[in-house]
Amino acid sequence: MRTKADEETETPGLADTHCHVLAADYPDMSETFERAAAAGVTRMLVAGSDLRTSREAIDVADRYSSFGVHAAAGVHPHEAVHASGRLPDGIRELALHPRVAAVGETGLDYYYDHSPRDMQRSCFLEHVRFAGEIGKPLIIHGRDSYDDLRAILRKETGGAARGVVHCFSGTEEDAADLLDMGLYLSFGGPLTFRRSDALRDLFRTLPEERILLETDSPWLTPHPLRGKRNEPSYVRMVYERAAEIRGVPLERLAAAVFKNAALLFGWGDSAAEVGA
Numbered sequence: 001m002r003t004k005a006d007e008e009t010e011t012p013g014l015a016d017t018h019c020h021v022l023a024a025d026y027p028d029m030s031e032t033f034e035r036a037a038a039a040g041v042t043r044m045l046v047a048g049s050d051l052r053t054s055r056e057a058i059d060v061a062d063r064y065s066s067f068g069v070h071a072a073a074g075v076h077p078h079e080a081v082h083a084s085g086r087l088p089d090g091i092r093e094l095a096l097h098p099r100v101a102a103v104g105e106t107g108l109d110y111y112y113d114h115s116p117r118d119m120q121r122s123c124f125l126e127h128v129r130f131a132g133e134i135g136k137p138l139i140i141h142g143r144d145s146y147d148d149l150r151a152i153l154r155k156e157t158g159g160a161a162r163g164v165v166h167c168f169s170g171t172e173e174d175a176a177d178l179l180d181m182g183l184y185l186s187f188g189g190p191l192t193f194r195r196s197d198a199l200r201d202l203f204r205t206l207p208e209e210r211i212l213l214e215t216d217s218p219w220l221t222p223h224p225l226r227g228k229r230n231e232p233s234y235v236r237m238v239y240e241r242a243a244e245i246r247g248v249p250l251e252r253l254a255a256a257v258f259k260n261a262a263l264l265f266g267w268g269d270s271a272a273e274v275g276a
């Protein structure tokens with residue numbers, strides 16, 4: 001159990017702004033959130049990938065609200081084909097739930113191409129419009145698709161988008177354009193991988209007030225635990241590496257990211273407000 005003194009020295013805690021802690025991968029869900037709390041993680045966002053997992057993400061956020069868990073509801077580009085390239089009405093309803101901090105994850109994945117690209121684009125477009133309508137931020141997934149992501153976002157939002165491109169893997173030019181549109185860029189385990197020098201070089205140059213950090217659990221486990229299942233408590237390793245890359249104290253970076261996440265997702269910005 002964390003004490004008051006712990007909270008004061010660790011304030012405001014760490015945020016894992018993107019994870020998928022769902023029953024299929026976490027039969028030990030309670031212990032997973034206990035370990036996250038022990039590692040100082042006081043905010044987590046569990047993202048849905050389709051109607052079923054979005055509903056489950058909200059259940060998890062409700063059940064574990066005292067750990068600072070929030071949800072996002074949306075259709076992952078891999079699943080766009082199963083939604084016929086649409087944003088289902090069921091997700092539109094779920095997204096209004098008070099513990100849903102964002103719409104997503106949505107986006108375009110031209111690396112795996114699990115859904116036809118035209119369906120990915122129409123599905124993404126509906127998410128962008130819907131998020132604007134209900135005033136919640138977007139959680140955007142992109143892989144080998146940044147040109148189309150940028151074009152759709154710019155056209156639909158008039159260049160004033162609200163949300164985060166999670167697990168950013170684009171170029172310097174992509175980063176500059178997305179930042180120019182007002183988006184945040186989020187980074188996870190790949191910052192710690194041996195072959196990520198280019199990503200680290202880019203990360204070092206980004207404005208502190210526009211970065212977020214995440215695990216994308218259960219995937220992308222940080223070095224040296226690669227190969228193991230990832231979990232929110234390991235986000236500490238991402239923060240440590242991120243602080244080292246930028247040459248700033250961990251506490252400073254953690255406070256900045258916590259503030260960025262609170263601003264974007266509208267959840268409480270102090271550790272005392274866990275569950276807020």
Ligand SMILES: [Zn+2]
Binds near residue numbers: 105141142166167
């Ligand atoms: Zn993703």
Ligand SMILES: [Zn+2]
Binds near residue numbers: 216
């Ligand atoms: Zn994800």
